[in-house]
Amino acid sequence: MSDMSSAEQWTHPEEGDLPPATAAKPTKDQVIAGLRATSEGGADLTQLLTPEGERVPSQIFDPYVADIDFEALRGLYKDMVIVRRADREANAMQRQGQLGIWVPLLGQEAAQIGSGRALRPNDMAFPSYREHGVGYARGVSFKEMLGLFRCTSMGEWDYQAHGFHPYTIVIGNQVLNATGYAMGQKFDGKVGDDDGEATIVYFGDGATSQGDVHEGFVWAAVYDAPVVFFCQNNQWAISEPTERQSRLPLYQRARGYGFPGIRVDGNDVLGCLAVTRWALEACRHGNGPVLIEAFTYRMDAHTTTDDPTRYRLSDEVETWKLKDPIERVRVYLTRNGGADASFFEQVEAEADEFAADLREFVFTMEDPPPERIFDNVYAEPSAALDKQREEFLAYLGGFEGGVH
Amino acid sequence: MSATTQPNVDVPASSTVQNLTIGKAINLGLRAAMEKDSKVVVMGEDVGKLGGVFRITDGLQKDFGEQRVLDTPLAESGIIGTAVGLAVRGFRPVCEIQFEGFIFPGFDQINSQVAKLHARTQGRIKVPMVIRVPYGGGIGAVEHHSESPESYFAHLAGVKAVTPSNPVDAYWMIQQAIFSDDPILVFEPKKLYHMGTLKAPVDTAAEPMPLFASKVLRTGTAATLVGYGPTVKLCLEVAEAAAEEGNELEVIDLRALSPMDLDPVFESVRKTGRLIAVSEAPSEASLTSEIAARVQQECFYSLEAPVLRVTAFDTPYPPSKLEEHYLPDLDRVLDAVDRSLEW
Ligand SMILES: Cc1ncc(C[n+]2csc(CCOP(=O)(O)OP(=O)(O)O)c2C)c(N)n1
Ligand SMILES: [Mg+2]
Numbered sequence: 073m074s075d076m077s078s079a080e081q082w083t084h085p086e087e088g089d090l091p092p093a094t095a096a097k098p099t100k101d102q103v104i105a106g107l108r109a110t111s112e113g114g115a116d117l118t119q120l121l122t123p124e125g126e127r128v129p130s131q132i133f134d135p136y137v138a139d140i141d142f143e144a145l146r147g148l149y150k151d152m153v154i155v156r157r158a159d160r161e162a163n164a165m166q167r168q169g170q171l172g173i174w175v176p177l178l179g180q181e182a183a184q185i186g187s188g189r190a191l192r193p194n195d196m197a198f199p200s201y202r203e204h205g206v207g208y209a210r211g212v213s214f215k216e217m218l219g220l221f222r223c224t225s226m227g228e229w230d231y232q233a234h235g236f237h238p239y240t241i242v243i244g245n246q247v248l249n250a251t252g253y254a255m256g257q258k259f260d261g262k263v264g265d266d267d268g269e270a271t272i273v274y275f276g277d278g279a280t281s282q283g284d285v286h287e288g289f290v291w292a293a294v295y296d297a298p299v300v301f302f303c304q305n306n307q308w309a310i311s312e313p314t315e316r317q318s319r320l321p322l323y324q325r326a327r328g329y330g331f332p333g334i335r336v337d338g339n340d341v342l343g344c345l346a347v348t349r350w351a352l353e354a355c356r357h358g359n360g361p362v363l364i365e366a367f368t369y370r371m372d373a374h375t376t377t378d379d380p381t382r383y384r385l386s387d388e389v390e391t392w393k394l395k396d397p398i399e400r401v402r403v404y405l406t407r408n409g410g411a412d413a414s415f416f417e418q419v420e421a422e423a424d425e426f427a428a429d430l431r432e433f434v435f436t437m438e439d440p441p442p443e444r445i446f447d448n449v450y451a452e453p454s455a456a457l458d459k460q461r462e463e464f465l466a467y468l469g470g471f472e473g474g475v476h
Numbered sequence: 477m478s479a480t481t482q483p484n485v486d487v488p489a490s491s492t493v494q495n496l497t498i499g500k501a502i503n504l505g506l507r508a509a510m511e512k513d514s515k516v517v518v519m520g521e522d523v524g525k526l527g528g529v530f531r532i533t534d535g536l537q538k539d540f541g542e543q544r545v546l547d548t549p550l551a552e553s554g555i556i557g558t559a560v561g562l563a564v565r566g567f568r569p570v571c572e573i574q575f576e577g578f579i580f581p582g583f584d585q586i587n588s589q590v591a592k593l594h595a596r597t598q599g600r601i602k603v604p605m606v607i608r609v610p611y612g613g614g615i616g617a618v619e620h621h622s623e624s625p626e627s628y629f630a631h632l633a634g635v636k637a638v639t640p641s642n643p644v645d646a647y648w649m650i651q652q653a654i655f656s657d658d659p660i661l662v663f664e665p666k667k668l669y670h671m672g673t674l675k676a677p678v679d680t681a682a683e684p685m686p687l688f689a690s691k692v693l694r695t696g697t698a699a700t701l702v703g704y705g706p707t708v709k710l711c712l713e714v715a716e717a718a719a720e721e722g723n724e725l726e727v728i729d730l731r732a733l734s735p736m737d738l739d740p741v742f743e744s745v746r747k748t749g750r751l752i753a754v755s756e757a758p759s760e761a762s763l764t765s766e767i768a769a770r771v772q773q774e775c776f777y778s779l780e781a782p783v784l785r786v787t788a789f790d791t792p793y794p795p796s797k798l799e800e801h802y803l804p805d806l807d808r809v810l811d812a813v814d815r816s817l818e819w
Contacts, residue, residue: 172616172796223796226619241620242578243550281549283581309550311526317549383525442801445794460789464801467811 103319116323117367118347119337123395125403127342136346136353142410148189148341149401149411150419152181155205156398157423158214161430162204162221166376170434172223175202179339179371182397183304185209186344187366190352191235191272196257198237198250198273202304206274210236214426215433224440244282247273247301251288254299254360263298268356272300272348278309280325281317289329289361298355300348301326301363304338306370311383323365331361338368339397369395442468492681499669501646501678502532502608506570508680509654510540513568516654519546520555520572520608529574530610530669552582556607560589563605568654576611576663577620583628590659591634606653610666611639612706612756613788613803616796623793624757626663626705630734630766637733638687639663641708643676645731648684656687663733665706674709688732690740696724699750699816702741702767704730707754707804714809723817733763741767742774749780750816754804759787781819784812 119128120137140148159177166174177184180202188209191197199206207217212229219225220239227238237253240246250273262269279285280303292299305322307314314322326333332354336347344366351362369392373380405411446461496504510516518533518540524547527534537545548555552573559569573579579586586607593601613622629637636658640646646664653660668674685691693708694715703711708729715725726744730736745751751771753764768783786804794802 173618219795220618223616223618225795241618242580244581278550281551281554283551283553309521310529311522311524312547312550316547377529382527439797440795442798445789445791445798445802449791457790464789467808468801470811471807 100315103315116321116335117337118334118343119340120342120346121337121340121400121404123339123400125400125407127404130346133343133346133350136349137342140342140345142405142408145342145401145405146411146415148185148345149398149405150422151185151189151205151209152341152398152401153419154423154426155181155185155208157427158208158430159204161427162214162218163372163376165431165434166221171218171221171376174221174376175204176370176372176375177202177204179369179392179397180304180306181205182341183302183338183344183366183368186341187272187274187302187348187364190345190348192269192352193235194262194269195352196235196237196250196253196269196271198246198253198271199239200243200246200274200276200279201239201241202276203239203274207234207236210234212236214430218430218434218437222434222437224437243279244275244284244288247275247279247282247285247288248291249273251292251295251297251299251361254292254297254355255295257298258295258358263356263358263360265357268298268358270298270300270352270355270360272302272352274302274304276309277303277305277307277314277322278312278317279303280322289326289331289363292361293329293331296358296360298358298360300351300355301361302348302366303364304366304368306338306368308370308374308380308384310374310378311380313384321365323363326363331363333363333365335365335367338366339395339400341397341401368397493677493679495675496643496647496678497670497672497675498640498643498646498665499530499532501643502640502650502664503534503536504678504680505647505650506533506536506654507539509568509570509651510536510544513655514544515566516568516570517544517546517562518570518572519548519559521548521550521574523547523572528572530666532608532610532664532669533572552578552580553585556582556585556590559605559607560585560593560603563603563659564593564601568604568606570606570608570650570654572608573610575621575666576609576623576625579607579609579625582607586629586635587632591632594658595634602657603659604655604657605659606650607659607661608650609661609663610669611663612665612667613793613796613799614667614706614756616799618796619793622796622799624755624788626661626733627757627762629661630736630763631761632734635659635661636688636735637661637663638731639665639705639733640731641665641668641703641705641729642674643678647678647680649687649731652684652687663705667706668709688735688737690731690737691729692726692740692744693729694725694727696726697748698723698725699752699813700726700728700741700744700748701752701754701809701813702728702730703754704733704763706756710804710806710809711754713806714813717806717810718813723813725813730763736763736766736770738767738770738774741771745771745775746778749778750819751775751779751783752786752809752812752816753783754786754809756788756803758790759785760790762787781816784816786812 184205188206216229220227254271257269323333323335523533524537562569701711753767764785
């Protein structure tokens with residue numbers, strides 16, 4: 073029996089090379105090596121742009137980004153810069169008491185912009201709660217997305233027009249909902265050719281432990297649902313590293329359900345775009361579902377209420393800084409004459425303007441009226457609730473003029 | 477004001493007395509239980525290194541190790557379902573649910589196994605486990621972080637439920653729940669966890685009061701207020717305000733949600749003739765409905781006014797900018813007191 077130095081080896085043992093039953097469990101180090109395999113260690117990591125800004129050719133995936141010329145790449149760069157700037161602004165506004173909480177996306181810009189820009193207008197995206205970059209790519213205004221975090225709404229935008237479902241905070245719930253939506257796309261006859269529709273659903277590494285996520289995988293497989301499961305493995309579920317959730321690299325789970333799984337460098341916007349387009353195309357043609365593990369990193373705290381110094385080392389954060397999703401595109405563009413200094417300056421200026429506008433909006437945002445509590449609880453009228461609303465308004469009215 | 481027992485009275489300093497918040501009291505209660513019995517294990521999301529998002533399990537993994545304090549995978553059905561197995565095996569698991577809004581993936585296990593194993597097996601299998609649930613609103617949170625779902629569990633035969641409103645109860649209830657042979661949910665008023673003004677001396681050598689007993693916190697004759705968990709503090713404030721207007725209210729802390737100990741409430745209502753039940757949960761088919769039903773049955777001839785309830789509305793929890801309107805507050809309870817007195 074060979075010594076099993078990588079997770080890969082014990083997952084795919086050679087014929088006649090099965091480990092004795094007692095040794096079937098990988099060591100902790102093997103698990104971590106498999107889960108953490110990065111561009112250096114993981115042969116299965118799809119990457120089109122290295123952290124150093126080198127373009128890596130790929131027979132399979134290059135065709136999916138053949139249209140991405142310098143101009144298009146500058147567009148992706150700008151998207152990421154704007155989204156990061158908005159994210160930092162929101163984080164700052166939370167610190168200033170303008171938002172109740174903020175869920176930072178810092179570090180995950182490429183995963184979100186790459187996958188978000190892979191979608192077509194008729195496609196549907198189901199976010200969890202960190203996908204502000206995907207929302208932006210779907211044309212949802214950051215202003216609309218901030219209501220949830222200012223605690224003035226639950227997030228109200230035109231979900232159908234943008235193809236961007238409301239945020240889901242209960243971990244994993246949306247994976248089943250997205251699968252059902254994709255089943256509907258299929259039942260409506262919208263799947264089967266180049267013009268087919270598809271659904272994408274976002275969730276985290278931690279979420280992969282939830283029953284809802286497993287059930288989503290099962291349903292999607294059984295109904296050939298056109299759904300891309302897009303797992304942003306940002307290495308942490310609050311304080312728990314991925315090895316608390318799995319022995320196996322997450323993308324390999326797909327095999328157990330009978331559909332393809334792929335790991336892409338989640339900090340490579342080109343790679344994320346290509347792989348997501350590839351997966352969506354499979355879905356459109358009726359060859360879904362597909363699992364994508366976007367291998368990335370949560371550069372900031374889980375949320376503004378979290379203190380990551382309690383559970384992770386700053387060394388790790390420093391290592392990941394070197395894999396920054398934005399910097400590699402800048403290097404690539406600069407080195408290959410795809411953009412000059414004035415372009416980068418202009419993007420910075422636009423990002424500043426974007427942030428200033430957002431800031432002004434939030435600072436002048438009004439609270440909803442109290443009776444909003446009773447609005448739209450049901451689609452059809454409820455006499456009982458109408459009565460409660462009237463009593464409440466009468467009670468509030470009693471305070472007017474300070475007579476109460 | 478003639479309070480029976482006030483949590484805030486001064487206790488002579490001794491080595492067994494510490495001034496604690498509710499959160500710290502639960503932490504020390506957990507620690508005491510873990511020291512007493514090596515079969516007590518704590519499990520949940522982020523309860524280890526981080527000490528839980530509210531830091532209630534702070535330091536426990538460091539001192540008791542990873543096999544006593546488990547950072548579990550992210551799945552509530554998994555947490556509760558495996559705790560059942562551990563309990564069957566002879567452990568005393570203490571599950572932490574991160575926020576009440578996330579207990580529902582585990583509801584199936586609670587309803588179908590936790591609550592029923594003992595009766596189904598006619599006592600051959602015991603399920604001595606605890607499910608800790610931070611609950612309640614008023615913290616300016618996003619959705620699913622402020623709800624009061626206790627009624628679902630009170631409705632469920634086979635599990636019990638308690639809720640502390642002060643550090644003394646917080647310290648003892650968790651231990652009593654852990655060493656009970658029944659499965660018990662401990663609903664913890666999260667808004668009060670770290671509230672410095674609620675700090676109180678906890679004597680770890682004292683004799684705790686029974687777990688399933690309500691408690692009269694303030695005596696009065698004009699009307700009775702009953703609250704639990706986060707609304708106890710509110711009821712005491714209301715009584716204070718009413719007293720300034722000459723109305724002495726009796727205040728009862730329910731403490732036990734299931735089974736409820738309503739005898740002190742009946743006794744009180746026979747004296748005052750009026751009852752106002754206060755809860756952060758919506759009113760429809762809730763604990764306050766149950767209180768009203770039983771009080772009208774037991775105290776029918778003593779009632780001078782219908783039992784009134786001050787609760788949340790029968791709507792989903794609103795965006796938290798509106799929670800001050802949604803949750804019972806001083807004015808709304810005083811308004812109910814006035815209505816009751818004027819009936
Ligand atoms: C059902 C449920 N349980 C617990 C939580 C609390 N919670 C919020 S985020 C989170 C960690 C999620 O980690 P991951 O899935 O990796 O996503 P990330 O936040 O890293 O993007 C937890 C435990 C929740 N929102 N829903
Ligand atoms: Mg994560």
